[in-house]
Amino acid sequence: MRRKNVVLTPEEWVRQHVVHYLINHLGYPKGLLSLERGHRYNQRQKRTDLCALGPAGQPLLLVECKAPSVPITAAVAQQAAVYNQTIGAPLLLLTNGLQHFCWRVNFEKRTNERLNEVPPYPGQ
Numbered sequence: 001m002r003r004k005n006v007v008l009t010p011e012e013w014v015r016q017h018v019v020h021y022l023i024n025h026l027g028y029p030k031g032l033l034s035l036e037r038g039h040r041y042n043q044r045q046k047r048t049d050l051c052a053l054g055p056a057g058q059p060l061l062l063v064e065c066k067a068p069s070v071p072i073t074a075a076v077a078q079q080a081a082v083y084n085q086t087i088g089a090p091l092l093l094l095t096n097g098l099q100h101f102c103w104r105v106n107f108e109k110r111t112n113e114r115l116n117e118v119p120p121y122p123g124q
Contacts, residue, residue: 010067014097015049018063027121028052028061048083055122059089066096077101093118 015035022028032053054060064080066072072094080094084105092112094101102115 010069011049011065014065014067014095015063017097018050018065018093018095022052022061022118022121026118027123029121032057048087051087051089052121059087060122061091061093061118062087062089063093063095066094068097070096072096072099072101091115091119 019033019035022033023030034051034053035049048062049065050061050063051059052061052063062080062084064076064083066076070076076094080092084092088107090105090107092103092105100118102118104113104115104119105111106113
């Protein structure tokens with residue numbers, strides 16, 4: 001998707017499998033997936049692992065990938081939540097390829113709803 005070769009690190013392996021799952025099983029359009037997109041947070045340049053855009057081009061799903069050896073902890077969830085304050089995606093997915101946690105974020109009510117699975121792309 002990036003049109004260049006990248007080193008297949010354990011985290012990259014997880015990222016590529018998430019991309020495959022989103023496209024081939026949940027109907028996310030390949031053209032609306034953005035890998036390692038840069039954004040600014042507190043005057044610092046950060047990168048999100050994966051961001052899926054909705055039909056109107058707005059952020060829909062923010063994905064934070066970790067290597068399989070890295071447990072999904074509260075610190076990982078906090079990192080993703082902090083990134084999502086600037087991205088504004090209503091869906092948040094944390095995965096290390098073995099464990100997956102997905103939430104629906106309501107920014108107006110400042111609440112999170114834990115989901116059992118990643119929702120399919122709207123209209124699928």
